């Protein structure tokens with residue numbers, strides 16, 4: 453085996469689909485792209501998210517303590533990358549990228565109509581924000597577009613290239629120790 457830089461661990465451990473995060477500050481909605489996230493707990497459902505202090509979204513999240521994690525599919529790939537390459541400090545990204553903001557039920561920031569699913573979230577623990585920019589968010593409510601045909605999510609390889617969901621390997625029969633997990 454050849455050695456590779458330890459700093460590239462994130463390229464091997466891609467945690468899940470690339471997502472969009474919406475926030476709102478002074479009544480103005482914004483959106484960013486996020487790849488550094490992970491599930492931390494089943495119940496209540498907790499999600500760890502790294503959002504850097506250089507992002508407009510960081511300041512909005514710290515202030516309002518709420519956000520929406522929206523799950524885009526492959527048809528939005530180029531938009532997703534462009535959203536992560538400009539800042540809400542300078543541009544209204546909902547307008548620029550033609551995204552439809554939909555009202556959430558329990559939080560201020562909007563859902564994104566063009567996404568497969570939207571998770572309304574509130575900060576559950578911010579004790580690791582100063583050290584790691586790591587927010588622990590509680591998922592309060594999930595909305596899913598069950599009529600949507602395109603359902604393949606994008607997975608960031610860490611270098612601006614992405615894999616797209618493909619073949620499903622159904623091994624539910626073998627999950628004998630984990631039968632209690634809900635469908």
Ligand SMILES: Cc1cc2nc3c(=O)[nH]c(=O)nc-3n(C[C@H](O)[C@H](O)[C@H](O)COP(=O)(O)O)c2cc1C
Nearest residue numbers: 484485486487488503504507508509536538539540
């Ligand atoms: C594929 C991709 C993944 C990204 N993942 C993250 C991430 O996990 N955390 C983060 O803070 N920024 C991440 N970014 C960068 C932000 O999306 C970017 O800084 C964005 O401009 C922030 O927007 P804002 O200033 O409007 O909040 C990512 C960008 C791209 C393109």
